[in-house]
Amino acid sequence: MTARAGRRDTLPGFGLTMGLTLTWLSIIILIPLAGLFLKTFELSLAEFVGIVTSRRTLNALKISFGLAFAAALVNLVMGGIVVWALVRYRFPGRRLFDAIVDIPFALPTAVAGIALTSLFARNGWLGAPLAELGIKVAFTPLGIFMAMVFIGIPFVVRTVQPVLIDLDPEIEEAAASLGADRWQTIRRVILPSLVPALLTGFALAFARAVGEYGSVIFIAGNLPNVSEIAPLLIVIRLAEFRYADATAIAVVMLVAAFLVILVVNRLQHWAQTRIPVH
């Protein structure tokens, strides 16, 4: 082989696809984000700090991130169980349930919000019995949490499903023949193999819940400091023409979300390098 031929890439089209990738990501993601950051420079540092540390902003951020985290945790556990049942067992209606999982993906979020609100309102199918127990869901943080669980579950199920399907049944037989009982096999063999996929599902569900607007605002009640999410506060500031305020909150959300996803990514990377792919 000549030196020239040897230097040519085996995969053609690197220049073209890389150029398109950079251009596209710039137009779609980087430039709007840069605009966001630039807008906040209209504020002095003191003004910026004042806005993002005001009680109302801090509470909104706490509600958004705290509930999104809690909802993603619940989805991690429940989504894990759902995916196990869907992959491992054959039962009537399995395909139907499998399809139902995708509904939160497809449903317009406002529709989901209205449906959840009427379901959990004091006179709703689930709201009425819960109200008798003294539990109020609609128009409280619990309602926000329910909406976030609803929109997050398909992310966990759809990320873990293909990995679980591909899991070699021989490793379970190996564990069994080495004397492990069913529970030890799940805890020591199956679950660790699923950790990277579970973390990805968790990160996606979390990111989606932090950014969720449509379904949450119907059920939240939107009481400042109690059940007002950060995205709603941004919309309110926009409506008041306080654009710089809105972008200041947005920047904090963006950085915080980025940090959380970065941490999850590192965790996932760490889990994955322990299982070298080959």
Place this chain on the structure above:
Amino acid sequence: MTIELANITKRFGAFAALDGVDLTVADGELLALLGPSGSGKTTLLRIIAGLDWPDGGTVAFDGENALARGAGERQVGFVFQHYALFRHMSVFENVAFGMRVQPRAIRKDEAGIHARVKELLDLVQLDWLADRYPGQLSGGQRQRIALARALATAPRILLLDEPFGALDAKVRKELRRWLRALHQEINVTSVFVTHDQEEALEVANRVVVMDKGRIEQVGTPGEIYDEPATAFVHGFIGESIVLPVNVAEGRVWIGDQPLNIAAPNVGGPSKLYVRRHDLRVGSESVGLRGAVRHVRAFGAIQRADIAVRTGGGETVIEIDTPRDQPLRAGETVELHPRRYRIFAD
């Protein structure tokens, strides 16, 4: 530990994977289950391990009913064809797994587990790999780690499914010799499945040849090779030349030509089986002759296609002869089977 299998049957839908198998494995034996794919050998191995359950028949270990116990309670070490190592665990943790999942009452302490893993990794000569992950090992190394893992809890029986199937030829040869030596060292009753006759004959003390869910023959490698009990075994082991013959009036006939060889007790249409190296050219006449069609030379030997006139037409066979006895296409040669067997159709 002896293993006794009696009248084992197993069906997968309409397909009979095992059809009445009886087999006794003696204590300390290294036994090969040999057969083509679909012969039921792996199913039989999985039934011994408790990974599959027979539809009928009994499995006993030292006279004790093994079917009453699950896979984890049989004290059987199983080595999977594709190793089935736990990819998220280091080599050390893979080998330690069997000990870590033992009930607390009999579980070794951490120091005991360390000592045992070290001992096993030394045994398979891979102690330097303890901290690696399975994805970082070569096929041969994975194979040996899988073996160490299976031996960790001192199983009474060792079962190996196509232990060398996924390895390249050179590693395979090394590991074969190594497995034999290892078996002599630990002397645990062992059964391995293979479709490779050379592997079975070279490694095992005894070989079980299987076909279509039944046992065709059980014997030492020498017996299996020299005295095949059935046409299937003769055809499956070694290279065979097969000629259609007829046994009648106490003689063997090929076409309308009587052969000057001893006739067996069978009668009627039969097949004459000869190993390729047992068919000599031109030494004596027994009435078997053929026309040389084509000759090729390879190193010390020449290989010839020879057409033998048989009942309905002719059968072309391929034989090897030394180069110092040149054959020419077109000539007619006398063929003499030094050893042969005749099986009725």
